[in-house]
Amino acid sequence: MLTAAYQPSLFAQGPVSAVSRLDRLRRVQLDDMSWVDRGVGVFEGSDALFRELLERTAWEGHRRLLFDRWVDEPRLHGAMPRLSDAMDEAVSGLRAGLADRYQRDFDGGWAALYRDGSDSVAWHGDSIGRFRGDAVVAVLSVGAERRFGLRPDPKRSRGERSNYAWRLGSGDMVVMGGACQRDWQHAVPKMATAGPRISIQFRSPGWDGVGRASRTPSSRVSEHSSGD
């Protein structure tokens, strides 16, 4: 299934006991309504997480209707699988850390596998935040380095704004918030060569006014099928 060997980065190598370092996130204010918190090495133990996810996830391909024909999405998806006890604890710790930091609940997480450089995801905003200005989507990258692009949504032009292109290495994280899913788009572009990479996405709908974000049982399904 994988056409390029994954070389674990020196930075990401380490004990199987994993820990998250959300204190490494730094905010980039995209405009007055949207922001991204970006961090290098936020999940220590990312090589072990990559290996476990690769082996244990029930990877499946999705098809999308593009204009008038069905096309295979160039990546695979899966719900977060049961991991080893230590890794499950670390991932739960990461989710709890996100909940604490952003004062909202996050879903159980979804994984996407980019098998090589020809796998990608096109410019899109996640459907969870398409009609509201307060969704938070956290993306943890494990495995090979890939580029992660951000640009203002061309359909919602609000004056002069910049494009961004960041390299996400193993253990790096971006957290998109505010109106990022509504007013901005993100993408993982194709590359001439790249090793396999998995992104784990934790999504939170917006504020429900009660004290935590509301949990919508259908958000996983609708988000996943139309998120890109």
Ligand SMILES: O=C(O)CCC(=O)C(=O)O
């Ligand atoms: O893999 C990534 O870094 C981004 C994933 C994403 O944008 C999505 O699945 O909606």
